[in-house]
Amino acid sequence: MRLIDRLPRLGRRRFLRGGAGALPAAALLAGGVAVSATRVWGEDAKALKPGSAVTLVRVARDIYPHDRIPDIFYARAVLMLDAAAVSDNTLRDLLEEGVMRLDADARDRFQSPYLEVAGESDRVALLEAISAGAFFKKVHGALTVSFYNQHELWPRFGYEGSSAEYGGYLHRGFDDIDWLPKS
């Protein structure tokens, strides 16, 4: 079978620059170093407070945890939501108030803001408690599209995307499965 390279074919630098449209400048400066970078995503937010954006990146990963996907993809999805909030005050308030409420819940139950609640299952419990509310629904709904719709993410899931320009799969493995048991 023709398998696909799950890590981006492009070098790391081109990979980062390739997505420059959606990519926060600060991330480029930080060289995409994931750990310290989580702090900087926040500063690229245009509508949200930096701290709220950083918390939302954590929320995004807790909603759609894929351990092989680096933070930058979650950050891009959150920054798209942030961009929509620039001209939409209702959305901005929904997000800011949602983060505030989440932090308050986290302090009540775990004595620290959401971002610093160490256990994933504890954070998930906090999300579950608000999952019927407008804030969670909005963030979840937006992520469903904006997170999974990032083309650079697709190879990591083994998805090849647009195929017409390569002549389809007629000569590229539409029927190349080789492991099925003989009947």
Added chain:
Amino acid sequence: MAKFDHDDDSLAVIIGSGAGGGTLGNELAQKGIKTVILEAGPRFEIADFVNDEWPSFAQLAWTDMRTTSGTWQIAHDFPNLPAWIVKAVGGTSIHWAGASLRFRDWEFKTRTVYGHVPGANLLDWPISLAELEPYYAKAEFKMGTTGTNGIPRLPGNNNFKVMAAGAARLGYKEVHTGNMSINSQPRDGRGSCQQIGFCFQGCKSGAKWSTLYTEIPKGEATGNLEVREKSMVLRIEHNDAGKVNAVVYIDADGNMRRQKARVVCVACNSLESPRLLLNSASSKFPDGLANSSGQVGRNYMRHTTASVYAAFDRPVHMYRGTTMAGIIRDEGRNDPTRGFVGGYEMETISLGLPFLAAFLKPGGWGRSFTSGVDDFSNMAGMWIIGEDMPQETNRVTLDPVAKDKFGLPVASVHFDDHPNDIAMREHGFRQGEAVYEAVGATRTFRVPPYPSTHNLGTNRMSEKPRDGVVNKFGQSHDIPNLFISDGSQFTTGAGVNPTLTIVTLAIRQADSIAGMMGKNEI
């Protein structure tokens, strides 16, 4: 290309350019009848299509407001998107996957064969398979359906091979790559399938039949057909004698227009067609046009659907190649010992990563969800599509509150699953899982219905005027020069994909209209 006058009252006016309307337009034009098609959506060409699920959806889908109610899961998962249909020249024949199956003999007489099913509003069609057979043959020839007219079937892709291997182990017998209106070899000026795999997003090779680049240009070439894009019809008007004589629409420049007509044919798909008749209510027809029976908008059917996806320890890449070229037909029979009447088909289906994430478990999140998405490249998938029961209370009405941008009430869709639908879906889930488990699936996913791709029954055909909206020619019982030309005329839905039958009925209707016009009956 023809250009007709707004005051020309000799025209046949067709509303909607999809499978039904686009076919009818060409057929009438070929017979020398001057025809205008008014289409709400814009006109794209093959080069405009994109192999990218969300951008394609934004380009093609009908996203104008609709509302929902009822116990069906769609009302919960997609409250403002009850149906997945196209708003563009070519209609949903751009999105469709190409599966083209004839009804079986008994599927035209389900009231007789199934007997009384509590809660179901079953009725026999006023036509038989025998009467339709010559027209089915014409439709298959026109559409280049594989497995008919000596046209070879498509080659099976990986997704099909997984399903077929499982089916063989279960002892299923009728398993192949389907009857697909997709060229397996060059035909009718179009090339053969390149296994691109984005059949739902508009076929970029033109191998798949769509009225956009088959019927419509052929009709236009006669000089008898004019297609007006971005022309949303608001209402149909009638004269004092109760015959329709004009339609009012908003043209591409946003101006309100009135097009006179000798005959009006409604082909807006099963949500908009009844909406248009209801929005056309007048003092003479206070309940809407063609609605003396009260059946306009009722008996809405959407097929009993569901999907089964399965993950394996090794790759499948289900998205490579034709989306729906694969079928198991053995469950299509009517065998009430299974706990339900009617039958269903299992057909291969695949989604790209973006749509899989949206549909695998609508509203899902957390690790149980994402571990499923992580299996994407190792997944196979099938769609279950079976006959659902018509129910009078499953219906399209005018929303009492929500209005479109022209101020007209939008379609509100109420649907409750019938117990027969639920039993059939459960059976389909079990059989689908068994197919994949037979070849080593490590995990299976029961995926609930997508927004309705098959929308049927809301202006149904009946022998007697009191039971339905149109007669056996799709001609309304109440208004002789008003026709219904889409899937809303289906009396019952059968256990197969509907479009071949929609096209078949349109070809037949063109003969009837030409005959009636020739005899000055309309």
